[in-house]
Amino acid sequence: xxxxxxxxxxxxxxxxxxxxxxxxxxxxxxxxxxxxxxxxxxxxxxxxxxxxxxxxxxxxxxxxxxxxxxxxxxxxxxxxxxxxxxxxxxxxxxxxxxxxxxxxxxxxxxxxxxxxxxxxxxxxxxxxxxxxxxxxxxxxxxxxxxxxxxxxxxxxxxxxxxxxxxxxxxxxxxxxxxxxxxxxxxxxxxxxxxxxxxxxxxxxxxxxxxxxxxxxxxxxxxxxxxxxxxxxxxxxxxxxxxxx
Amino acid sequence: xxxxxxxxxxxxxxxxxxxxxxxxxxxxxxxxxxxxxxxxxxxxxxxxxxxxxxxxxxxxxxxxxxxxxxxxxxxxxxxxxxxxxxxxxxxxxxxxxxxxxxxxxxxxxxxxxxxxxxxxxxxxxxxxxxxxxxxxxxxxxxxxxxxxxxxxxxxxxxxxxxxxxxxxxxxxxxxxxxxxxxxxxxxxxxxxxxxxxxxxxxxxxxxxxxxxxxxxxxxxxxxxxxxxxxxxxxxxxxxxxxxxxxxxxxxx
Numbered sequence: 001x002x003x004x005x006x007x008x009x010x011x012x013x014x015x016x017x018x019x020x021x022x023x024x025x026x027x028x029x030x031x032x033x034x035x036x037x038x039x040x041x042x043x044x045x046x047x048x049x050x051x052x053x054x055x056x057x058x059x060x061x062x063x064x065x066x067x068x069x070x071x072x073x074x075x076x077x078x079x080x081x082x083x084x085x086x087x088x089x090x091x092x093x094x095x096x097x098x099x100x101x102x103x104x105x106x107x108x109x110x111x112x113x114x115x116x117x118x119x120x121x122x123x124x125x126x127x128x129x130x131x132x133x134x135x136x137x138x139x140x141x142x143x144x145x146x147x148x149x150x151x152x153x154x155x156x157x158x159x160x161x162x163x164x165x166x167x168x169x170x171x172x173x174x175x176x177x178x179x180x181x182x183x184x185x186x187x188x189x190x191x192x193x194x195x196x197x198x199x200x201x202x203x204x205x206x207x208x209x210x211x212x213x214x215x216x217x218x219x220x221x222x223x224x225x226x227x228x229x230x231x232x233x234x235x236x237x238x239x240x241x242x243x244x
Numbered sequence: 245x246x247x248x249x250x251x252x253x254x255x256x257x258x259x260x261x262x263x264x265x266x267x268x269x270x271x272x273x274x275x276x277x278x279x280x281x282x283x284x285x286x287x288x289x290x291x292x293x294x295x296x297x298x299x300x301x302x303x304x305x306x307x308x309x310x311x312x313x314x315x316x317x318x319x320x321x322x323x324x325x326x327x328x329x330x331x332x333x334x335x336x337x338x339x340x341x342x343x344x345x346x347x348x349x350x351x352x353x354x355x356x357x358x359x360x361x362x363x364x365x366x367x368x369x370x371x372x373x374x375x376x377x378x379x380x381x382x383x384x385x386x387x388x389x390x391x392x393x394x395x396x397x398x399x400x401x402x403x404x405x406x407x408x409x410x411x412x413x414x415x416x417x418x419x420x421x422x423x424x425x426x427x428x429x430x431x432x433x434x435x436x437x438x439x440x441x442x443x444x445x446x447x448x449x450x451x452x453x454x455x456x457x458x459x460x461x462x463x464x465x466x467x468x469x470x471x472x473x474x475x476x477x478x479x480x481x482x483x484x485x486x487x488x489x490x491x492x493x494x495x496x
Contacts, residue, residue: 126339
């Protein structure tokens with residue numbers, strides 16, 4: 001079979017795999033995105049002792065391969081099946097999709113926390129002071145000044161992290177989740193035609209490209225205040241093009 | 245004639261950074277319509293003192309009363325922390341570096357306090373903000389971001405932002421020191437007009453012209469204490485202390 005025939009024959013499966021990849025990546029990044037702001041704040045503000053568990057978690061995630069983390073959850077949970085059954089958690093861990101999602105969410109949370117921590121620490125102190133001086137409460141300052149700035153600063157790095165996560169999600173195929181990679185391996189084992197891997201690569205490439213485009217669009221919106229045409233100081237615009 | 249009411253009162257403010265005692269007991273009272281200029285050479289503690297008034301710097305000890313609401317500080321601990329935000333919202337502050345929120349337009353900067361702190365409805369805050377920006381001569385710059393404005397324009401937005409809170413008094417922390425010389429005038433003009441309409445202002449400044457002509461009272465700080473204090477005409481005509489005499493001869 002030539003590559004085109006492969007595509008014609010198997011595109012529904014590949015599409016199915018692409019949707020699974022998107023689902024894994026999107027949900028994983030979203031869960032991490034919801035948890036990381038709180039953790040990043042702890043990393044910036046809490047006492048060193050209170051941060052210790054968080055730092056341990058982050059360095060564990062960053063210091064070990066994501067595949068190892070996935071196996072730890074997938075096979076590790078099997079070891080504790082009786083206990084997990086007792087707590088009613090076995091139904092969750094029995095499903096490889098859940099295990100993969102948990103691994104990716106845990107992984108991305110660690111990275112996003114660190115990225116956001118950097119963003120929070122680069123928020124201009126002066127603007128926080130101005131917010132204090134006008135009588136804003138702490139939580140209001142976080143919502144109106146700190147996080148809006150932190151996310152703008154962290155935005156390109158966060159986009160990068162999502163792309164890395166998307167590519168890492170191919171590992172889910174190892175624990176029998178049928179994402180793009182899982183479907184591709186399945187098709188290959190039937191056809192022994194390597195061109196299906198090319199199609200898989202193309203799918204990943206398309207997803208990444210579409211994502212980069214969207215992310216950059218959002219970035220442009222977020223950084224209007226930097227790119228806006230500067231009337232009196234047009235020559236003093238330090239940022240021409242952002243690095244994504 | 246009845247005495248104008250006291251707006252702000254600071255009593256025996258001390259502030260130490262580690263072992264260094266920057267403020268060694270400063271008291272100051274601002275009555276309604278007062279324009280007080282605080283002078284002093286660098287390191288005299290004038291900015292620190294100003295920042296103690298709205299607790300951007302927590303004094304080591306002392307008492308600050310704004311419109312009857314008092315905060316007593318002992319051992320670096322304010323006794324009623326909850327009043328701090330309230331006092332801040334009653335005192336406008338204008339910074340040396342403007343400190344505008346760079347991700348918001350001029351108009352949004354001015355609306356932020358009324359909407360977020362005083363919970364005014366958006367439309368009302370917008371009308372007020374537009375009027376204030378007009379007042380500082382920026383009606384055609386309302387939708388620009390701080391990065392698109394010159395230093396003088398940014399500082400005028402910052403003044404409008406402070407005014408939007410309808411403060412009892414406005415604190416100015418060297419408002420013209422970061423400006424190019426040709427932009428100083430436009431900011432001073434706005435400040436002068438505020439003084440003329442009877443705003444209560446406390447101004448840390450190096451602008452001797454402003455201190456002399458606009459303020460009703462001058463306070464000269466030296467090494468963390470008030471060295472001299474009085475109406476500007478008298479003080480500049482006959483300095484009583486040697487340090488102040490030396491100071492004015494140097495800045496002339």
